[in-house]
Amino acid sequence: MLCCARYSLQLLQPHPSFPGGATCSCSCSSPSSSASGNQRQRLHPPSAVSPTTSRSTPPLTHPPDGDHPDEDGGSDDALLALLRAHDTDAAYRLFSSKPSLLPSSPTTASRLLSQLSFSSSSPDAFSRVARLLQSLRARGALDLLDDNSLSLAAAAAARSRDARLAHSLLLYMLRQGFLPDRRAYTAAVARLTPPTKALRLFDAVLRHLRRAPPELISPSCLPDTAAFNAALSACADAGDCRRFRQLFDAMSEWSAAADALTYNVVIKMCARAGRKGLVARVLERMLSSGLVPCATTFHSLVAAFVGFGDIPTAERIVQAMREERKDICLLLRAVAMECDDVPDVEQGAALLDDIVAVAKPGQGTDELPLLPKAYPPNARVYTTLMKGYMNTGRVDDVVAVLRAMRREAETVPASRPDHVTYTTVISALVAAGDMARARAVLDEMAAAGVPANRVTYNVLLKGYCQQLQIGKARELFEEMVTDAGIQPGVVTYNTLMDGCVLTDDSAGALAFFNEMRSRGIAPSTVSYTTLMKAFALSGQPKVAHKVFEEMERDPRVAVDRAAWNMLVEGYCRLGLVETAKQVVERMKERGVQPDVATYGSLAKGVAAARKPGEALVLWNEVQERCLEEADEELLGALADVCVRAAFFKKALEIVACMEEKGIAPNKTKYRKMYIEMHSRMFTSKHASQARQDRRRERKRAAEAFKFWLGLPNSYYGSEWRVEPLLEGDDPS
Template identity: 30%
Template sequence: MPGSPVTLGVRVHFEIFTQNRDEALLSTKPSVIQALIQGLTTRNGTTEAIEVLEACKGAQITFSRKTYTWLVSAAIQSGDPKAALGVFKDCQQAGYEPQLKVQCQLISALAKADRPYGQHLAQTAYDLWEKLFFSGHILDAAAYRAGMQACTASGRLGQARGLLDAMSAAGYPPDARAYNIILKGCSMGGTAGMDLVPAILASMQAAGVERSSVTYNTLVDAYVRAGRLGEAKQDGDLAGAHALLNQMKRLGVPCNVVTYTTLLDGYVKAGDLSGARLLWLDMRQSGVPPNAATFNTLLTGLAASPDPESLKDVFDLYGQMEVYKVRPTVDTYNTLLRACMRHGETKQAMTIFKRLRTSRRGPDVITYTTLINGFSDAGRPAAAVRAFEEMQADPNVKPDVACINSMVDALQRLGDMAAAESYLPEAARLAQEQGQPPPIEAYGAVIEGYAKQQDADAALAVLKAFFLLGGEADSRMYDIVVDVCVRTHKFQRALQVVKTMEQQGRTIDKERIKQRLEQMFSRQGRVRRQGRAAHRQHLAANENLERLKFWLGLENSYYG
């Protein structure tokens, strides 16, 4: 329990270790360090335990398989599958074969990981499953279910269905949990996945497996996902999901908070707040108590409304959390912040922020990113920068890609291009850690900033760096670069960019380029009186300008 003498002793031991790390690694017995790691993991100190493990790796200190196993499980339970994967690899490098149970736990955790790491870790989950499947281990039912999760998460729904047969052949008849995993995979597979749902349900019925409340919740989620992804008609999907809700009621299957919250999410994502309000009323009349996720879902929908009156609705709903004795989460406060910022209520937003700072959890990176974006959109980039600096002073929060992108945008709005560009390497590094290319948001913001300052060379240099890191520009980024090149009379560079756009099949805004040329020649016309002949001779000699005009479909004498 936090604050207990045992916990305090472990924490003190950890502080002594970190303050005198080199000496501790030389003088402390591995068994003592091992006890420290296990003590930390049992007292919500998984991050610190991994820090100790990393220090020991540098000193070539290894531990027992039990310690590695303990730490893998602790990292999974703390919701950090990426850290669990790192310890799992350390276990293998130490010469130990992780237990089957631990391998299955890790595969499941990686398969269920949320973004931004989800897509990358899902493939890792499948790779681990494939190795396990061909390793010669005798697989149990839990292993097959872990394999199904890895297959569905990585987009291999066909293989996941095949594991149902393999599981049965191995003497483990698939249960509702196994079928629910397959149905979850269908929900993630768009229209093609949804088309398989009837066959899966028929197979489930033929096997004598009864649908559980989780099955119905999964089906509701499947309809909601299909509607949210735009891969089927939203109205039809929401109607189908609501029909499932009514079917559950008729069959006496409990409609719990997960069922209602999932369907509420569908209405909110579809932009149907009226439907969401009716379902919210149905939920309360049915006696199903809402939880924080329920409130957060509804708050998200209300906060996105452009109606000025919606802010009052947001805070009215927030007030009901106290009535239902539901503790607000960080997501709750972040949604309130977004609503306030959206309607220009920055003072009210700061009141919410101060309340969050004094709460048990405190702000997270999304909190600060919301403030940064809100102040920038309100025309107060200096305040946005101060919010970022305050986040840097918070030891519990580290910036992510989205936060860095927002900071770069705030700095370019301030005109501090040197500072804005200095954050690009960090943005690229964070994106790379997620298996993503350099963020177009950060690089695009810097290019836009240089374009405002009519610094074509700097904008082109950033574009080149973006390409070298594997970035792929969109039409807007190209348009900005072409525009600044035309405005600064760098016609050859403009031609190079538009040819690249053509090769990539990008849409080119020729009318905008024509307008820029018209503006340029209009300005030039005002100085012709001072040297008309020399001016016309200069333009005629500008071969790149004439080529650009030709590419635009303009006669060479168009501006003559």
């Protein structure tokens, strides 16, 4: 029984837009050879499919094979003639002009999909593939497609960065008893997120291959080293050492030999598991196995030590590469010896030791393998070292590396800074708040003939917005669009809108939002929530609510918790607690549970509305739902309300919770509040006995709170008393 059968074919529906992809990477000689129209035999007949893996489309009423013209005038004959002439564009135009006249024979349908998939090298081209699939699905005619055409479509979807559609197609193939081509599932596994989803797909393919009769398995379906490398990389991304070891051992079962890229992934897995000593031994293991490292190997090593925060080792590796040394294993063995005495290793991470097993450190250095050639650092290696400097705030070192790269580029072209390098330098300077130097690097980039891209400009725009220099951000935006000819994206507009929020310019945020839509750029969830924030912070919660309602109507985005919280905050800022509570109830009805941010906004609203009773109810709910996640902002707001309302018992509970979490309450603020608001609360000499009895507990709580503040109180001797003790009152 297939564990993947729970997935539906709803993912085959086309999306509003599809990103472009690369040209076909398969080895077929021509589109026609990839679309033979001959289906391979299914692994089992339709009647043998279990209920959980049953067909999702009804049986076809026409014969399963042959090139019979349909009853609508032989549109299949016309389509097939165009396809055989390799005029795929004309064939698609014919299909588009009469979408009701779908291909009705397996040969025509499969060939049309194959040739469209083969030529899908642009967003428009791939959208044609998606439209054909959707049309066939709507008519219940997906059974017309053979395994070759479906594999080509899945590969095209993965190349076009629509891994979700590729995933759906591959699962459909498995449910129908087809074995997908390894290039299709390799591309999907390499691009699917989260990595656990990619691993489930790879596991499903391996299960089907193991269960299939050998005579029905085409060699092109068997996983090769590239397929395993993609799956191992997903394991590394997921941090799953056990599954990594299982897949590494399974490579021999499928005659997939580990190569240099496999060990590059091993470096990533060891780094993810925190095994610095193993990372230092991978290069030695590769050379001992007769494998030749590649440039990515050294980039992976530098990236691993940067990830560990071990910048000195990363520097030594880069310096050794600059000196064209071939004994880098000697340097790494010293690092491995330093890490050999790690006492406790997680059980799963210990499974990696055998993969990297080499001769024990301490043997003669003459036995260490040498590199077959020198590997001077390229731009990618230098840029990774820069990121390490940036993470530790060493901005001057980032700039120094850039200068060194430009000097070395004259003799080592691979070290020439590229747009990623310059963007990293700009990001470091922006993080340091040095916008003048960041802008100067952009100009230097242009002078060096390295074109900036949208990401580079977005980083600079964000820097100007964070420093509230919205005027300079607008000037840079105009330069980006007009002079550089770079079209802004949704991230660009979100950044500018956020800058308007920071400068309390809700009108500017709305103008950017409308301009974005006028350019045909679809707003994202962040776009809507940022615009809501602009109106909420400017005291216009009703306008923010209108934006929220428009967001709900937009099928391209999902209303997330951040949007609900922004709505709650907008009402709470004006003290409209009841309206905010109604929003929270509606939020719960939609299946979205409040979080710390929700309760923090409510706490501020309670304070603004001067409703201390609501604070007590809110504190009880926080204790039940999210006390572990409660932060300083939420607890501080609740404590302030309780102190102002003289709810000292609850105030003590809250500040005790803060201290347990390592949050230091502001005692200076609370001392001032107590003296100004409550120092005479028990000084009445004419209170009735009944009233004195009622306030007995409040007085004890007040004395305890004063004790916590360090003010004179009844818990220790003092010349100053708030009032004489009542008869029978125990000061302790």
